[in-house]
Amino acid sequence: MRSQGRWATLVMAALVLGAAFPFFRAIAGSLTPEAQLFEGAPLWPSPAVLEHYRALFAERAFWLPIRNSLIVAGSTTLFCVTIGSLCAYALARLRFRGKTLLLGVILAVSMFPQIAIVSPLFLLLRSVRLINTYPGLVLPYLTFAMPLAVWLLVGYFRQLPAELEEAAMVDGASRLRAFREVIVPLALPGLAATAILTFVYSWNEFLFALSFTLGPERQTVPVAIALFRGQYQVPWGQVLAAAIVATAPVALLVLAFQRRIVQGLTAGAVKG
Amino acid sequence: MPSVEPRGAERREARLAYGMVAPAVATILLIALFPLTWTVWESLHLHDLRMPWLGQPFVGLENYVEVLRERRFWGAMAHTAWFAAASVSLELVLGCVLALAMNRTFRGRALVRASILIPWAIPTVVAALVWRFMFEGLEGWLTDDLGAWLPVILADTWKETPFVALLLLAGLQGIDPALYEAARIDGASPWRQFRYVTLPLLAPAILVALIFRTMNAFRVFDLIYVLTGGGPGTATEPIALYTFNSLMHNLRFGYGSALSVLVFLVTFALALGYIRLLGRGLTEGRP
Amino acid sequence: MIPGFHFRLMLWVGLLGCASETRSGPTTVTVSGSVLGAEGQILRRQLERFDREHRDIRVEMQPTPDAADLRHQLYVQWLNARATDPDILQVDAIWTPEFAAAGWILPLDRFAPDTAAFFPVTIEANRWQGELFALPWFVDVGMLYWRTDLFPKPPGTWEELDREARKVVADGSPRYGLVWQGARYEGLVTVFLEYLGGFGGRILEGGRVTVHEPPGVRALTTMRDQIRSGVVPARVLTWHEEEPRFAFQNGEAALMRNWPYAVAPMQDSASSRVAGRFAVAPMPAGAGGRHTAAFGGAQLAINGFTPEAGAAWQVIDYLTSPEQMLERARVVGQFPTRTAVFDDPALAQALPIPPARARQIVEAAVPRPVTPVYTQLSEILQIQLHRALSRQAEPAAALSRAASEMQALLDRVGLGRGGVAVR
Numbered sequence: 001m002r003s004q005g006r007w008a009t010l011v012m013a014a015l016v017l018g019a020a021f022p023f024f025r026a027i028a029g030s031l032t033p034e035a036q037l038f039e040g041a042p043l044w045p046s047p048a049v050l051e052h053y054r055a056l057f058a059e060r061a062f063w064l065p066i067r068n069s070l071i072v073a074g075s076t077t078l079f080c081v082t083i084g085s086l087c088a089y090a091l092a093r094l095r096f097r098g099k100t101l102l103l104g105v106i107l108a109v110s111m112f113p114q115i116a117i118v119s120p121l122f123l124l125l126r127s128v129r130l131i132n133t134y135p136g137l138v139l140p141y142l143t144f145a146m147p148l149a150v151w152l153l154v155g156y157f158r159q160l161p162a163e164l165e166e167a168a169m170v171d172g173a174s175r176l177r178a179f180r181e182v183i184v185p186l187a188l189p190g191l192a193a194t195a196i197l198t199f200v201y202s203w204n205e206f207l208f209a210l211s212f213t214l215g216p217e218r219q220t221v222p223v224a225i226a227l228f229r230g231q232y233q234v235p236w237g238q239v240l241a242a243a244i245v246a247t248a249p250v251a252l253l254v255l256a257f258q259r260r261i262v263q264g265l266t267a268g269a270v271k272g
Numbered sequence: 273m274p275s276v277e278p279r280g281a282e283r284r285e286a287r288l289a290y291g292m293v294a295p296a297v298a299t300i301l302l303i304a305l306f307p308l309t310w311t312v313w314e315s316l317h318l319h320d321l322r323m324p325w326l327g328q329p330f331v332g333l334e335n336y337v338e339v340l341r342e343r344r345f346w347g348a349m350a351h352t353a354w355f356a357a358a359s360v361s362l363e364l365v366l367g368c369v370l371a372l373a374m375n376r377t378f379r380g381r382a383l384v385r386a387s388i389l390i391p392w393a394i395p396t397v398v399a400a401l402v403w404r405f406m407f408e409g410l411e412g413w414l415t416d417d418l419g420a421w422l423p424v425i426l427a428d429t430w431k432e433t434p435f436v437a438l439l440l441l442a443g444l445q446g447i448d449p450a451l452y453e454a455a456r457i458d459g460a461s462p463w464r465q466f467r468y469v470t471l472p473l474l475a476p477a478i479l480v481a482l483i484f485r486t487m488n489a490f491r492v493f494d495l496i497y498v499l500t501g502g503g504p505g506t507a508t509e510p511i512a513l514y515t516f517n518s519l520m521h522n523l524r525f526g527y528g529s530a531l532s533v534l535v536f537l538v539t540f541a542l543a544l545g546y547i548r549l550l551g552r553g554l555t556e557g558r559p
Numbered sequence: 560m561i562p563g564f565h566f567r568l569m570l571w572v573g574l575l576g577c578a579s580e581t582r583s584g585p586t587t588v589t590v591s592g593s594v595l596g597a598e599g600q601i602l603r604r605q606l607e608r609f610d611r612e613h614r615d616i617r618v619e620m621q622p623t624p625d626a627a628d629l630r631h632q633l634y635v636q637w638l639n640a641r642a643t644d645p646d647i648l649q650v651d652a653i654w655t656p657e658f659a660a661a662g663w664i665l666p667l668d669r670f671a672p673d674t675a676a677f678f679p680v681t682i683e684a685n686r687w688q689g690e691l692f693a694l695p696w697f698v699d700v701g702m703l704y705w706r707t708d709l710f711p712k713p714p715g716t717w718e719e720l721d722r723e724a725r726k727v728v729a730d731g732s733p734r735y736g737l738v739w740q741g742a743r744y745e746g747l748v749t750v751f752l753e754y755l756g757g758f759g760g761r762i763l764e765g766g767r768v769t770v771h772e773p774p775g776v777r778a779l780t781t782m783r784d785q786i787r788s789g790v791v792p793a794r795v796l797t798w799h800e801e802e803p804r805f806a807f808q809n810g811e812a813a814l815m816r817n818w819p820y821a822v823a824p825m826q827d828s829a830s831s832r833v834a835g836r837f838a839v840a841p842m843p844a845g846a847g848g849r850h851t852a853a854f855g856g857a858q859l860a861i862n863g864f865t866p867e868a869g870a871a872w873q874v875i876d877y878l879t880s881p882e883q884m885l886e887r888a889r890v891v892g893q894f895p896t897r898t899a900v901f902d903d904p905a906l907a908q909a910l911p912i913p914p915a916r917a918r919q920i921v922e923a924a925v926p927r928p929v930t931p932v933y934t935q936l937s938e939i940l941q942i943q944l945h946r947a948l949s950r951q952a953e954p955a956a957a958l959s960r961a962a963s964e965m966q967a968l969l970d971r972v973g974l975g976r977g978g979v980a981v982r
């Protein structure tokens with residue numbers, strides 16, 4: 001067991017280093033002066049400059065895309081968790097016909113290549129005047145984040161003991177109230193896991209955001225970063241700085257909720 | 273569940289259930305129904321935006337036949353299949369190793385978990401740019417037909433393993449430690465414990481990871497577009513990039529839609545295959 | 560109940576989001592173009608000036624990505640949806656016939672543009688079936704950058720270039736002889752076009768593909784042999800525009816083929832090691848050919864679904880007038896498309912290279928085949944060119960294969976030897 005412990009630590013260290021190295025390179029790059037950035041960029045810059053970060057906020061108003069991403073990702077997460085948990089609870093606990101069909105439809109929707117869906121979806125959103133609006137992004141994101149959310153939450157709800165609702169219902173509560181007041185509080189870890197997955201998906205999504213927004217007032221972070229590119233030139237320093245800034249909120253969220261998240265995924269979510 | 277209630281209660285339950293799933297279904301139908309039917313409809317017509325004088329005649333399965341005859345399509349499918357197989361297996365193995373190692377309690381577990389999740393949190397285009405930045409200086413990789421796959425697979429593995437590890441960790445923590453105890457008493461080595469206790473009980477977790485990772489690997493686009501652009505030549509071109517070219521570059525909407533439907537069918541078949549092979553349906557069983 | 564509440568919430572949010580601003584009063588014209596850096600600033604300044612001079616027309620900028628692919632994708636999406644905004648589109652050199660055939664941009668002949676005032680090649684590249692569909696704004700051409708401290712004069716023929724480059728590289732510095740864009744993308748076709756023209760060949764002759772004829776084979780063989788012999792490093796096969804520029808800028812290449820944009824950053828002595836030590840020339844010619852430059856740049860077109868064609872034309876007319884072109888040349892270094900501007904002595908102060916030299920290269924420009932299916936043709940050609948250069952196929956075989964596929968495509972859509980299909 002001792003040697004296993006050491007082996008585990010070594011493997012862990014190697015994997016953590018492997019995961020961290022590109023990120024470290026990105027941070028180093030974001031602090032390197034522009035002239036040194038191409039071919040032969042040093043491992044750690046000297047002098048390290050904050051120029052790119054300054055330009056990011058002073059010249060490119062990077063606050064705007066961050067605000068947009070927060071609103072879109074936040075709304076998507078809120079709605080996805082709410083709607084998804086309702087749906088998942090019904091699938092997990094209630095009896096009705098068409099369960100498999102429902103699960104199949106939810107899953108099948110996200111199997112189409114995104115690029116094929118973009119054009120007709122653009123036509124659809126345009127016809128209801130939702131282009132360049134927040135709902136215009138939240139609605140498609142909801143649709144495509146739903147499958148994973150539902151699948152995870154179904155598994156999660158399943159492993160909660162059936163007696164819980166019964167106890168509440170015996171006391172006279174309706175099923176719905178039992179759900180709201182008994183199940184949901186217990187399901188917080190599962191909901192947290194779903195929330196972070198949905199948030200990361202919405203935060204990072206690029207194709208829809210590019211296609212359904214028209215200007216800086218509604219463009220999200222990945223689009224803004226892609227727009228840094230000139231016709232031929234990529235301002236690496238600013239791109240890397242933006243990448244670091246873009247990852248920070250998600251990293252913080254993950255750090256803050258990582259225990260809940262693992263708990264949520266853990267509690268038999270995939271026990272089946 | 274006490275079953276003495278009459279049919280009325282059953283119907284009430286069903287009605288409640290329909291009410292609860294309604295928002296999800298409504299959202300999905302509202303958003304996805306039109307694009308999906310439109311895509312299928314387009315795939316059955318000749319629709320080339322560059323040449324509107326050709327009209328939009330119904331051509332049945334002609335687009336599909338043309339796709340299946342196109343060498344570049346088979347190349348793209350092969351690339352996608354190879355990419356999916358290589359990266360998903362790598363992610364499963366590494367994810368399993370990571371999950372096993374994370375399953376122990378040790379100090380700094382929170383920080384380790386958080387740092388492992390970071391690659392997964394970075395936007396794909398950004399991750400691809402970082403990896404391209406790292407490989408651009410190295411001679412010979414991005415110029416070689418086979419070699420160009422290395423940064424692609426590495427980048428994808430780097431990004432997606434944390435997600436797989438989390439799912440597998442979940443499954444691991446659901447396994448009753450008493451089983452290991454029993455196995456150890458019976459004299460089983462750690463490897464045999466893994467093979468005969470861990471793996472079978474991990475199957476549901478592996479199933480979920482497989483389905484979602486394969487689905488996404490088959491649709492890979494951003495990563496390869498930014499890293500290699502599908503090159504050198506078309507050596508790393510996945511099916512989604514080929515579809516993008518047909519739709520957005522060559523403006524062949526009928527042909528591109530047929531491509532999309534084919535990709536959907538393949539992904540669907542794979543998911544079905546996985547479920548049949550590995551899964552005990554999530555909808556069966558209690559209550 | 561709960562589901563109803565969710566429905567209502569969603570509808571409510573949807574309605575809130577739908578609240579869009581409507582504008583009444585003067586005609587509003589939206590211009591989509593590059594908004595990054597100096598280009599964006601100069602465009603904004605010129606549009607503001609137009610705004611002040613024309614009280615009845617308001618101009619707004621709609622930013623679109625600079626990366627050609629992304630801008631193209633957005634245009635396709637908008638125009639396919641018959642969007643009326645933006646009214647004015649900044650169109651890449653190879654998009655005009657495609658958009659024209661699709662009916663997405665307006666023919667401009669009814670506004671009687673002064674086509675004789677522009678370089679003939681710029682007008683020719685924007686005509687589809689006899690009608691003019693976009694007005695040339697500024698022109699990009701492929702040029703040979705050469706080190707004035709390493710060569711007494713720019714090489715005029717390919718043999719000369721090979722010979723001189725080998726001599727210069729012999730003692731190890733600079734590392735590379737000639738560098739260009741060799742990745743599998745549109746840039747490769749533009750480079751090939753210059754070699755091809757240098758040997759007297761063309762990609763397309765009417766509806767007939769001629770790229771596989773002897774001049775084409777000679778051109779591609781020259782390119783491949785240059786890589787084989789080391790005059791051109793094999794790494795160019797993954798390079799776009801920036802990598803050769805950095806190589807030349809850091810003093811690692813003796814010669815470079817690139818667009819005019821590279822001049823400005825390389826003359827900045829703070830970051831460039833070759834500031835003041837390079838000049839430009841037309842690409843060399845071979846036996847039986849002439850100096851050729853690939854034609855690129857931007858043109859302005861009017862959205863086919865716009866309700867304000869007249870106002871849009873006024874904006875385009877303004878942006879392409881001589882004063883605006885001169886100002887652009889001064890601020891961004893882009894080459895004007897009007898011949899008269901080259902006679903203006905102010906241009907010498909404006910452009911970073913001698914105007915006579917720029918004019919010589921522009922007059923040597925050759926457009927890529929003007930056909931709506933060009934992107935597809937280019938893809939076919941790119942793949943085979945790249946295969947030949949990375950030694951996966953012999954040049955003659957690769958070109959034959961490309962030619963037969965290209966011809967098949969043209970014939971199939973009615974743009975080939977059988978004559979041109981009518982709109």
